[in-house]
Amino acid sequence: MANDNTPKRPPLMSLDEALDHVLKGAIVIPEHESVPSFEADGRVLAEDLVSQLQVPPQDNSSMDGYAIRLEDVPVAGARLKVTQRIPAGHNGQALQAGEAARIFTGAPIPPGANAVVMQEDTQLDSSTEVPEVAVQVIPSQGQWIRRSGEDVTRGAVVLPKGTRLDPAALGLAASIGVAKVKVVRRPRVALFSTGDELVMPGDVEPQNMRPGAIYNSNRFFLRALLVRAGCDVTDLGIVPDNLSSTLQAMKTAAANHDLILTSGGVSVGEEDHVKPAVEALGGLNLWQISMKPGKPFAFGFLNPQGACASNKTYFMGLPGNPVSSFVTFQLLVRPFLLALQGVAAVRLTPYRLQAHFDLPKPDKRREFLRVKRNAQGGVELFPNQSSGVLTSVVWGDGVVDNPGAQAIQVGDWVSFYPFAEWLQ
Structure with missing residues (x-):
C-alpha cells in the first residue's frame, strides 16, 4: 500500500487558548479624552479617580428624630428641651445640658450630640413655653449617626483606572464632586458583511425575495453589540462575494479604524474571500476554533502600508450563521474590545x-x-x-x-x- 504523505492538519485551537491569544494581542488604546460624567456611562477610566473630600463630609443623621446627649437620658422617659431645628443642609448650634435638637435625615450632627433618637421613640410636648420631648428609650452611643468618611475617605481611590463606568459608579463619582472624567477613546470599528445572498430589510419586500436570498440579520445585532461594548461603529454594509471588492473594503476600513469586524466569508469555500484578503494585506494569527457554534472564527491584522509600518489594524472574522456570529462575538470579540479600552477583568464567571x-x-x-x-x-x-x-x-x-x-x-x-x- 502506498504511503499517504499528505500532511495532517493540526488540531483546532481550544476556545480558552484562542481567548488567551486574542487578549495577549490587545494593546490598550493610548488616546484619552475628558467627558462630562453625565455622558460617561459605559466608558472606561484612563486614570484612578481619587477623592478630594470625605463622604459624607461631616457626621449626619440617618433618621428624622432628635439629636441628644447620652448623659441627659439616663433612663427611659427623660424629658429634654427642644431648643433648635436642623434641616438637611443647615448647621446647628452646640447642645447644652438638658437640650435636644429636632433633626432631619442628612442634617449635620450639632456639636455635643452623640446619638440620634428616631421620632417614633419620642413624644413631643408643645404645651410648654419651650417644647419638650420625652425620650422613651435609652439610646446607645452613636446610634443613627452616619460618620464623616464612612463611605469615602479623603485621598482614597474610589474608582481605579480600567473601571468601566456604570450608573452606580457615576453616582459615586458625582458624590466626590467629579464633573468630568478622563476616559479611554472609544474603539473605532468598521463592520461589514459578505454574501451575494444578503438583502437589507426594506430594500426588498418578503414576497419579492429572489430564490436563495436572505435578510441580513447579523448586521443589525452586531452593530448593536458593538455599541454596547463601547465602540464607535462605521457600517460599511454588504460587500459582494469577490476578492477585489473584499480587498478594497479591507483597505478602506484599515485606514482609520482600530478593528475590522466581518461576518461571513471566513470559511474555506470558493466564495469565501475574507481569509485570502486578510492574508494579502496583513496576516492571520488564528483561524478556526474547536467550539460549536462558532468554529470558523478568524483573528489577525491588516497592514496595507507594508511590513515596516506600525499602524496595524486588528481583524476579527465571524461566521455567517447568526447564532455562531452572536456567540463568538460574546466569547471573543467583546472581551477583546474591553481589553482595548483597558478593562482588566474581561472574563465572566459562569x-x-x-x-x-x-x-x-x-x-x-x-x-x-x-x-x-x-x-x-x-x-x-x-x-x-x-x-x-x-x-x-x-x-x-x-x-x-x-x-x-x-x-x-x-x-x-x-x-x-x-x-x-x-x-x-
Missing part, C-alpha cells in the same frame, strides 16, 4: 445551575447550548440548536457551556452564562 433536560448525544466539540431559566431555578433547552436558528437566542436567556463529548442528564449541574451579563 453560574452553576441544574439542567432540566437531557443531552444524550453531545457534540465532540465544546458546545454552547441556548437555554432558559425556569421557575424551579433550573435551565431548559431550546429544542433546535442549529447555528442558523436565531429564535433560540431570543427565546433563551443564556447558554450552557458544555465540555466536548459530555452527555447531560436531568439534575446534572451545568455552567450557565446569562445573556444579561454579555449584553451589559
Whole structure:
C-alpha cells in the first residue's frame, strides 16, 4: 500500500487558548479624552479617580428624630428641651445640658450630640413655653449617626483606572464632586458583511425575495453589540462575494479604524474571500476554533502600508450563521474590545445551575447550548440548536457551556452564562 504523505492538519485551537491569544494581542488604546460624567456611562477610566473630600463630609443623621446627649437620658422617659431645628443642609448650634435638637435625615450632627433618637421613640410636648420631648428609650452611643468618611475617605481611590463606568459608579463619582472624567477613546470599528445572498430589510419586500436570498440579520445585532461594548461603529454594509471588492473594503476600513469586524466569508469555500484578503494585506494569527457554534472564527491584522509600518489594524472574522456570529462575538470579540479600552477583568464567571433536560448525544466539540431559566431555578433547552436558528437566542436567556463529548442528564449541574451579563 502506498504511503499517504499528505500532511495532517493540526488540531483546532481550544476556545480558552484562542481567548488567551486574542487578549495577549490587545494593546490598550493610548488616546484619552475628558467627558462630562453625565455622558460617561459605559466608558472606561484612563486614570484612578481619587477623592478630594470625605463622604459624607461631616457626621449626619440617618433618621428624622432628635439629636441628644447620652448623659441627659439616663433612663427611659427623660424629658429634654427642644431648643433648635436642623434641616438637611443647615448647621446647628452646640447642645447644652438638658437640650435636644429636632433633626432631619442628612442634617449635620450639632456639636455635643452623640446619638440620634428616631421620632417614633419620642413624644413631643408643645404645651410648654419651650417644647419638650420625652425620650422613651435609652439610646446607645452613636446610634443613627452616619460618620464623616464612612463611605469615602479623603485621598482614597474610589474608582481605579480600567473601571468601566456604570450608573452606580457615576453616582459615586458625582458624590466626590467629579464633573468630568478622563476616559479611554472609544474603539473605532468598521463592520461589514459578505454574501451575494444578503438583502437589507426594506430594500426588498418578503414576497419579492429572489430564490436563495436572505435578510441580513447579523448586521443589525452586531452593530448593536458593538455599541454596547463601547465602540464607535462605521457600517460599511454588504460587500459582494469577490476578492477585489473584499480587498478594497479591507483597505478602506484599515485606514482609520482600530478593528475590522466581518461576518461571513471566513470559511474555506470558493466564495469565501475574507481569509485570502486578510492574508494579502496583513496576516492571520488564528483561524478556526474547536467550539460549536462558532468554529470558523478568524483573528489577525491588516497592514496595507507594508511590513515596516506600525499602524496595524486588528481583524476579527465571524461566521455567517447568526447564532455562531452572536456567540463568538460574546466569547471573543467583546472581551477583546474591553481589553482595548483597558478593562482588566474581561472574563465572566459562569453560574452553576441544574439542567432540566437531557443531552444524550453531545457534540465532540465544546458546545454552547441556548437555554432558559425556569421557575424551579433550573435551565431548559431550546429544542433546535442549529447555528442558523436565531429564535433560540431570543427565546433563551443564556447558554450552557458544555465540555466536548459530555452527555447531560436531568439534575446534572451545568455552567450557565446569562445573556444579561454579555449584553451589559
